[in-house]
Amino acid sequence: MERVSPVTPATTDATSDRELVARCQAGDETAFDELVRRHQQRALNVAFQLLRDYEDAMEVAQDAFVRVYRSIGEFRGDCEFTTWLHQIVVNLARNKRRWWMRRGREKVVSLDSGLTTQDGDVKSQVPGVDDPPDAAAVKAEFVQAVGAHLAQLPDRFREVLVLRNVEDMSYEEIAAVLHCSVGTVKSRIARAREALSQRMKAEK
């Protein structure tokens, strides 16, 4: 079985998320800042994979943390903080895509073009040193094609593939994020891969 490596955790700080959440609930603003620093890259990347637009992904990720800040008192710890954060990010990304659709807008960012941030930096990260060994066997064109077709998949398919293969979440974790059963996640991932595969074959 092959499993791609997860996105690199933002920190190795021994303080657990639960402790930070508890401190945050007690009014410790620095704890919230630490939660943001720790998870900002993950939140942003999930939003970016779902939206494929850097600026909108930044907005979604930041808004997600604003919601975390405002709702932290209601978080009872029934799930991991990251699960809760992913729920918020996924929902906000859905809303953003629907906002696009209502305005007849569909964004697909070319992987060749790189990503321009507000700073003007190019942040595009094609597979590098931290990528799994198998990635070397996958050509850049293939990755680009997968990205283009991934962007065209229905939201529910793209979400499970991103959570599974980019975030390296288990089916159980994905089910918690998406508020559905593990069986649903299992069948949805299989159908999403089938849909992606069919699209890739149709292109050839």
Add this chain to the structure above:
Amino acid sequence: MKYERIAGELSAYLDGEVTPTVRVEIEAHLGGCKACQQRLAELRKLSIGVAAQPQAQPSPRFLAEVRAKISGAGPAVDKPRWFDIVSRPVWLKVPLEAVAVVVLLLAAGVLLLPSRPQTAERISGALAKKAEQRTPKEVAVTELRNEPEHAPAKTAPSVPAMTATPIDDRSRLAFADEKPRSSVAAGAVRGFSGQVQQVAKSGGEVESQTATRAIQQATATMEITAVSVADVRQRAETLATALGGRLLVAVGDAWEKSAESKAFAAPVVLVELPTSQVAAFKERLLAETAGKNKLQAMDNPSLGTTSTVGYSGALGLTPPRAPRPQQTQEETTARTVLDIRVVLPAEAR
């Protein structure tokens, strides 16, 4: 394990999400099935392709911008919209939708269920008479004869949504002071106006005062056959505005879609006009509607004649003490509320 099931489990097998038993079965199958081997390789390659997508890196100002948004200095955070509710999990969504369904059912029941005793009395007392208003004067006389003066409301509806529209003291005074009224339409119209007030209020279409004023004022009626209440309403509003009047009330669009609408008489459009313009308004609206809809439009000569506004006891109104003759001078200054009864094609047939 059958081939189809093996093939269906390959995705989960790739993710390590199968039970040990299934894993053993799949691996035993893979040893001799090149198709499944190839399929597994494809799935693996796709997964790597997804995982190898470029990653976004946060701006150095990420935290500062989050803080700015929290403090209100940054761009507004998206507030939950209707699709947030729609996309909620089922356990949250169902109660909200259930509430909506209950509200709709209540509204539909209030409007469409004649068997409900207290609403039926109100609707049949007002709307059904409206349907039979070929002899409005007789209706008015009958009602006046049958109702004691200053009679209280006959019924006290138990359904909150249909609680009698509070006819305020101004309307009572208006009827009690025997203020001269010009042309007329009869108790059915007044009763119908009262009903309009209720219906419209529940639909939020008009202010309650609008219909109350319609009741207070002299009223004329006309009947018109058209395919759409909305169409008549639009034309009537435009025409009334052009003639120095205005649209008062328009209800009944939804009834067009209801097969039961006939049981509740016609929908209604009320306009207020200078009395001197009523004839012109009728003529032009009839001509315009007949021309546009290619349907027969007719002016009902039995309506809009002189009479005194009648009384609908169900509305709790104080009836006028005596009929008032129409005053010619009033024609020039008074304003008339014209009740346009819309006869839909199904009803016409």
